[in-house]
Structure formats: structure tokens, C-alpha cells
Amino acid sequence: MASGALPIPVIQELQVVTVAAAAPGVSGVIAKVEARLQGRRGPRILQPYYDLAKLCRKEALAPEGASWFFLAAPLVAVTCYLTVPLLIPVLTSYPLPLGYMGDILGGGFILALASFVVAVAALETGSPYAQMGSSRAKTFGAIAEPVVLFVVFTVALVTGTDLPYALAATVRSSAGQIVRPAHLLASAALFMVILYETGRIPVETHTGTNEFGMIEEARPFEHSGPYFALLKWGSAMKQLILFTILLNVFVAPWGLAATARPGDVVVAIAALAGKAIALGVVIAVIDNSFAKLRLFKITEFAAGAFLLAVLGVFTLYLGGG
Amino acid sequence: MAIAWTGLAAHVTAPPAVPSVFGGSANVIAVLVLLLEFGMFRQALLRDQIRLYAAQSAAVSVLAVIVAAAKNVPELYVLAALSAALKVVIVPLVMRRVLRGADEEIAGSGTLGVATTVLLAIAVGAFGFFTVGTLGIADVAPGTAQVARPHHAGSFDGTGAAPPETALGLAMAVVLVAFVLMIVRRDVVSQAIGFFTLENGVSLAALVIAAHMPLILEVAFLFDLLVAVVVFGVLIRVHHGRGQSLSTAELTRLRG
Numbered sequence: 001m002a003s004g005a006l007p008i009p010v011i012q013e014l015q016v017v018t019v020a021a022a023a024p025g026v027s028g029v030i031a032k033v034e035a036r037l038q039g040r041r042g043p044r045i046l047q048p049y050y051d052l053a054k055l056c057r058k059e060a061l062a063p064e065g066a067s068w069f070f071l072a073a074p075l076v077a078v079t080c081y082l083t084v085p086l087l088i089p090v091l092t093s094y095p096l097p098l099g100y101m102g103d104i105l106g107g108g109f110i111l112a113l114a115s116f117v118v119a120v121a122a123l124e125t126g127s128p129y130a131q132m133g134s135s136r137a138k139t140f141g142a143i144a145e146p147v148v149l150f151v152v153f154t155v156a157l158v159t160g161t162d163l164p165y166a167l168a169a170t171v172r173s174s175a176g177q178i179v180r181p182a183h184l185l186a187s188a189a190l191f192m193v194i195l196y197e198t199g200r201i202p203v204e205t206h207t208g209t210n211e212f213g214m215i216e217e218a219r220p221f222e223h224s225g226p227y228f229a230l231l232k233w234g235s236a237m238k239q240l241i242l243f244t245i246l247l248n249v250f251v252a253p254w255g256l257a258a259t260a261r262p263g264d265v266v267v268a269i270a271a272l273a274g275k276a277i278a279l280g281v282v283i284a285v286i287d288n289s290f291a292k293l294r295l296f297k298i299t300e301f302a303a304g305a306f307l308l309a310v311l312g313v314f315t316l317y318l319g320g321g
Numbered sequence: 322m323a324i325a326w327t328g329l330a331a332h333v334t335a336p337p338a339v340p341s342v343f344g345g346s347a348n349v350i351a352v353l354v355l356l357l358e359f360g361m362f363r364q365a366l367l368r369d370q371i372r373l374y375a376a377q378s379a380a381v382s383v384l385a386v387i388v389a390a391a392k393n394v395p396e397l398y399v400l401a402a403l404s405a406a407l408k409v410v411i412v413p414l415v416m417r418r419v420l421r422g423a424d425e426e427i428a429g430s431g432t433l434g435v436a437t438t439v440l441l442a443i444a445v446g447a448f449g450f451f452t453v454g455t456l457g458i459a460d461v462a463p464g465t466a467q468v469a470r471p472h473h474a475g476s477f478d479g480t481g482a483a484p485p486e487t488a489l490g491l492a493m494a495v496v497l498v499a500f501v502l503m504i505v506r507r508d509v510v511s512q513a514i515g516f517f518t519l520e521n522g523v524s525l526a527a528l529v530i531a532a533h534m535p536l537i538l539e540v541a542f543l544f545d546l547l548v549a550v551v552v553f554g555v556l557i558r559v560h561h562g563r564g565q566s567l568s569t570a571e572l573t574r575l576r577g
Binding site: 175176179180184185299300302303304306307308310311314315 | 342346355356363435440443450
């Protein structure tokens with residue numbers, strides 16, 4: 001290994017630290033862009049960090065009758081979100097040792113576990129809003145999860161493995177890989193799933209007050225203080241993780257560090273931030289140009305994503321995808 | 322780590338057959354045509370449905386240009402221009418004119434919900450798709466896509482033999498999904514549009530497997546479509562004149 005190179009475990013940790021540290025910032029940029037598009041000045045970009053700091057200083061309360069699980073859930077969820085960056089290409093184009101702990105499906109399972117834990121904690125509270133949110137999240141999740149499965153099938157058929165690193169390398173290898181319909185369809189399906197999972201506009205309003213259309217946003221209603229901060233931070237991390245999977249595996253796996261030199265890694269961090277912000281701008285534009293779907297129309301949205309993913313697998317099946 | 326990397330490199334350097342850029346983009350457009358077909362299930366406004374049809378026809382015309390460029394068939398440029406003029410401009414114009422008399426804007430809701438229809442159409446489309454796969458019509462088997470067959474080397478103009486199987490399967494799926502649209506929707510306009518999109522699926526198939534078909538045949542197909550448009554226009558007018566509605570739900574009695 002060249003002199004002056006960072007040790008591999010350090011890069012491995014840097015992947016986690018990058019996601020954890022940059023996630024609230026990406027949320028802040030999206031909120032700012034969204035506000036500018038609506039002609040408002042908007043909050044500071046660093047506002048999410050201030051929010052987290054403020055919440056951490058506050059008192060933590062639990063509803064009467066809630067068991068230990070209510071308080072454990074935010075910790076479990078954040079642990080899950082901190083684990084996934086070990087499995088996906090965040091900074092490097094070459095696989096890091098712990099990247100073999102789990103494949104893209106394994107990463108999906110860990111994200112699903114986090115969401116399940118939060119949903120169970122919401123059920124603990126006895127609050128109607130939180131329960132409604134978790135019930136809806138699981139209902140629509142039953143349609144969104146198969147989409148992720150089919151996207152994974154596409155990856156598996158394209159690369160012969162289900163490692164995210166392998167797909168990223170395949171996409172980089174030639175232009176033919178980018179225009180092949182299976183790749184475009186899987187990317188589009190994954191993008192729609194991301195809109196659903198991060199609670200963006202065709203599915204629900206991301207910011208705002210209490211309302212009956214809430215899904216993801218309603219679940220941490222009863223949490224407070226540092227626990228609420230963990231949940232908010234966790235959902236920001238989930239957003240950045242999903243962005244990273246879409247960008248570094250499917251859409252734009254460029255700008256990743258090919259070596260372990262510090263300079264390359266710094267460039268990779270900057271590139272990831274830039275790409276995530278660009279994707280965030282796209283999502284902010286979508287947020288401002290569409291209306292929220294009625295709750296019962298969300299199945300149509302999910303059916304659309306499912307259609308894209310299934311077509312991706314079909315086209316691959318006959319060898320022409 | 323080094324071992325891991327070489328293990329991965331083995332996967333990366335030998336991925337399964339990748340379609341050529343021409344094959345890939347042809348397939349992308351075929352997929353786009355199918356997606357627009359699915360989009361019609363979601364569309365409730367008649368005007369938007371016509372707009373979707375125009376977009377779908379535009380995609381087919383673009384495919385004609387791509388095939389013309391890749392396979393070096395200059396007549397196809399003429400066909401692309403003609404089909405764009407007819408299907409992107411004239412047919413939507415005529416349909417809109419027909420609809421101007423009718424005050425209805427919203428398509429009669431289907432017999433099934435949108436999500437259910439989409440799932441049903443996926444199943445039907447999959448049937449068509451895989452049927453084409455098992456028929457073995459295609460001259461290039463999957464997996465050998467990169468191997469240029471000698472008798473094709475000239476006609477494909479050095480771009481490599483593109484397997485038409487996928488695009489053909491997609492065209493078949495478009496035709497079948499158009500049938501689903503016609504069956505599920507209960508208004509004359511959606512059924513007419515379903516018929517027109519069926520023609521789009523057929524011309525997609527023609528472009529993919531028989532690019533060298535004589536131009537006169539293709540143009541004859543286009544004029545067939547024009548006749549269909551006129552017939553449907555009259556049908557819609559008469560139906561609306563008699564029943565004051567575009568819905569076919571009341572057409573329950575058979576008259577001699």
C-alpha cells in the first residue's frame with residue numbers, strides 16, 4: 001500500500017462518520033432549497049444541527065404505561081442506521097472488508113428492522129397519531145418492500161452477485177450499462193421507493209403541522225428530548241443512506257475514492273455531499289411541483305414503482321435488458 | 322482485502338452479455354412505450370389520455386429514427402416523419418375536435434381500481450412477454466447477444482447484432498395491455514385510444530423485427546390507422562348523439 005495512505009479500518013469508520021455527520025446538513029439544504037423555491041427565506045442550512053442540540057438538552061419523558069422498549073427503540077434504530085453505511089459504497093469504489101458482512105438485501109433488512117422497531121415503539125405509546133402512523137407505514141411498506149426485492153433481483157441478474165459494489169463497478173464499466181432499460185427501470189423504481197421511504201411529497205408532506213395524512217412523520221410523536229433527537233437524526237441518516245445507495249450504486253457511482261490516500265477520500269466525501277445535495281434539489285423541486293396524493297392513491301404510486309421494477313426484471317430475463 | 326477485491330473483479334470483468342448501445346436504447350424506447358401504455362390506466366382525463374397517446378407515438382417515431390440510423394435504412398426516416406405527423410399531430414387533433422362537442426371530460430371509471438388494473442395488466446403483459454421468449458422467433462438467443470452472426474454483419478452496420486427478442490416481447494406486451502385497457506375502461510374514447518395504442522404496439526414490433534419492410538406497406542398501415550380514426554370519430558359522435566354520454570355501460574341490448 002502506498003505511503004501516506006489511510007488505514008482501511010479508518011476509511012471504514014469514515015463512511016459511518018460521514019453519513020452520520022452529513023445527514024442533518026443534507027436535510028437542511030433540502031429545506032432551504034424548498035423554501036427558496038416557495039419564495040421564503042427558509043431556515044438556516046445548519047438548522048437541523050441546532051434542533052438536534054436543543055432537543056438533546058431537553059428532558060426526556062415517556063408516556064405512562066410504556067415499557068422499556070419505548071426508550072430502547074431510538075437507540076436500536078440509530079444503531080441500525082449506523083450499521084448500513086458499513087455495507088454500501090459510501091466513499092470508496094473498492095469494497096471495504098466489512099462490506100462483505102451483508103449484501104444489498106442485508107442492508108435492506110437492517111433498514112426494515114429500524115423502521116419496525118420505531119413502529120413497535122409507536123404502538124407502545126397508546127397515542128392515536130403515532131399508532132396511525134406506524135400502522136400506515138407498515139401497510140404501505142407491504143407494497144414498497146417487494147419493489148426493493150425486485151430492484152435487488154435486477155442487480156443480481158445484471159452483476160451475478162448482489163453486492164452493491166459490484167453493481168457500481170458494472171455501471172462504471174461502459175455506457176451500454178447505463179442505457180440498458182433494466183438499469184434505468186430499477187433506478188427509477190428505487191427513486192420512487194426513496195420518495196416513499198423519506199416521506200416526500202407525492203406520499204406525504206415532509207414538514208408541517210399535524211394532519212391526518214401523516215405516515216412516517218407521525219411515528220415519533222410521543223418521543224421527546226434526546227430520544228426524539230435520535231429519531232430525527234436517524235431519519236436524516238436513513239435519507240442520506242438511501243440517497244447514497246441510489247447515487248453511488250445506481251445513478252452516479254463516480255467520484256468515489258479508488259485508493260486509500262487521504263486526498264482521494266476527502267474528494268470522495270465532497271463528491272458524496274455534492275451529489276446528495278443535487279439529488280436533494282431534485283427532490284425539493286418534486287416537492288414543490290406535485291400535490292400530495294390522497295391516502296388511498298398511495299397504493300397506485302407503489303403499484304407504479306412495482307411496475308417499473310417488475311419490467312426491469314422482465315427485460316433482463318430475455319437477455320435484452 | 323486484496324483477495325476480496327480480485328474475487329469481485331472476476332464478477333465485474335465478466336458481466337452477463339450487455340446489449341449494444343443501439344440495442345439498449347431501442348429497448349429503452351420499447352419500455353417507454355409500454356410504460357406510457359400503463360400510464361393510460363392512471364389517466365382519468367380524456368384530454369390527458371390523448372396527450373399520452375401522442376407521447377407514445379412520438380416515442381415510436383423516435384425509435385424509427387434510431388433504427389434508421391443504426392441499420393442504415395433511409396426510408397425509415399420518411400416513415401418516422403410521416404408517423405410523427407399523423408400520430409403525434411393529426412390523430413390527437415382529430416380526437417380533440419371530436420371531443421369538443423361532448424361536454425364530458427372525465428373517462429368513465431374502469432370496472433377495477435387503478436392499482437388492481439395495473440397488477441392485472443402486469444400479469445397479462447408478462448404472459449405476452451414470456452410467450453414471445455418461448456416461441457424462439459428471435460434470431461439471437463439471449464446470452465449470445467454480443468456474437469455478431471455472419472448474415473447479419475452487413476445489415477447491422479457494425480453496431481453488433483441487437484437481439485430484437487426483448488423489444489418484440491415488449492411490443493407484444495403493449496398489444497395485450499392495450500386490450501386490457503379497452504376491456505377495463507367503459508367509455509368510447511378510452512377504448513378508441515386503446516385501439517390506437519394497439520397499433521403503436523404493432524408498429525413497434527414491425528420496426529424491431531422487420532426494419533427492411535417496404536415503405537409502402539408501412540405507409541399503408543398508417544392509412545389504415547387514419548381510417549380507424551375516422552370510424553371511431555363517427556362512432557363517438559353517433560354514440561354521444563344518441564345516449565348523451567360517452568359511457569358504454571348502457572349498451573346492454575343487442576339490436577338487429
